[in-house]
Amino acid sequence: MDYLENYVVCTEEEASRYLRGCQNTSKFWRGFDDHDVQTLVQRMDFVRVKSGETIIHEDDPGHFVAVLLNGSCTIYAKKSIKVGTIHKGDIVGENSLFEGDRRTASVVSSSNSTVLALWKTRDIVDTYLNFPEIGLKVVRILACSGMSKLTQRCLLNSPKEELSHVRTCSVSRMSRYLNDAHQVNKGLGEGISDKELDFLAKRVTLLIYEEGSQIISEGMIANYVFFILEGSVVAKVGGA
Numbered sequence: 289m290d291y292l293e294n295y296v297v298c299t300e301e302e303a304s305r306y307l308r309g310c311q312n313t314s315k316f317w318r319g320f321d322d323h324d325v326q327t328l329v330q331r332m333d334f335v336r337v338k339s340g341e342t343i344i345h346e347d348d349p350g351h352f353v354a355v356l357l358n359g360s361c362t363i364y365a366k367k368s369i370k371v372g373t374i375h376k377g378d379i380v381g382e383n384s385l386f387e388g389d390r391r392t393a394s395v396v397s398s399s400n401s402t403v404l405a406l407w408k409t410r411d412i413v414d415t416y417l418n419f420p421e422i423g424l425k426v427v428r429i430l431a432c433s434g435m436s437k438l439t440q441r442c443l444l445n446s447p448k449e450e451l452s453h454v455r456t457c458s459v460s461r462m463s464r465y466l467n468d469a470h471q472v473n474k475g476l477g478e479g480i481s482d483k484e485l486d487f488l489a490k491r492v493t494l495l496i497y498e499e500g501s502q503i504i505s506e507g508m509i510a511n512y513v514f515f516i517l518e519g520s521v522v523a524k525v526g527g528a
Contacts, residue, residue: 294341298334298403306334306357306403314377315490316433317355324422331415333406337397343380343404344395350384352408353430354395359402364394373398382430383437385409436491462489469517 298306307325311318320328334357337343343354346367356378363372363380371393374380380395416423466485492515497503503514503521 292335292337292341292343292406295335295337298336300329303329303332303334303405307332307355307405310355310357310377310405314355314379316379316429316436317377319425319429320422324425327415327419327422328405331407331411333408335404335406337402337404338400339397339402341397341402342394343397344391344393346391346394348391350381350387350389350391350409352406353379353381353385353412355379355405355407357403357405359397359399361395361402362398364396365392367394379430379433382434385412385430386434432491459486459489462492462494465494465517466492466515469515 356374361374365371384391463486
């Protein structure tokens, strides 16, 4: 692997165990049965690296996606500014894959027990073509992980007055909100299941506005899609 300098390759048995275990802790990497896991093990590189090993280099082309199966890593922007930490079950590198851009940050192992599943772009494509059911699961997972990060980025870059409307909300509470609102006029589409509502609940942000507050201004960049849970809104065109 030309993108890693010092690593130890995991055995197939270790790879299977780590990939199965990851599904119990990951927010996104889940939904694979034993057959799926064995198929993926044959198409991913499983490695163990020590603390200090750079896994992703800023400005490099995005040739692979990594799933952190054990340990932890630190994210650095502009070579030395620490901007975040990733933990067991997290996915990194998927946005570069979708956008076709170079890496926007470096990822460095911060544990001597870091284990990663590295998936080259060509192997992702091969899986999608030859095992479409598994491929669709993977595309959904990578897309959801990427969208979650983009949502967080939008919130971090939002004006303070916009952030003032954000409220902390548990997944179970958000799921109830979505279900209650959906029952009124099926705004989320016919046939949506409880499982799908829970899936949405993990990926949306609760915003609360007082009467008279402006939610969207004409000419604003569209960063969000809104679903009204309670109350009502008035739409005005041209300021009228």
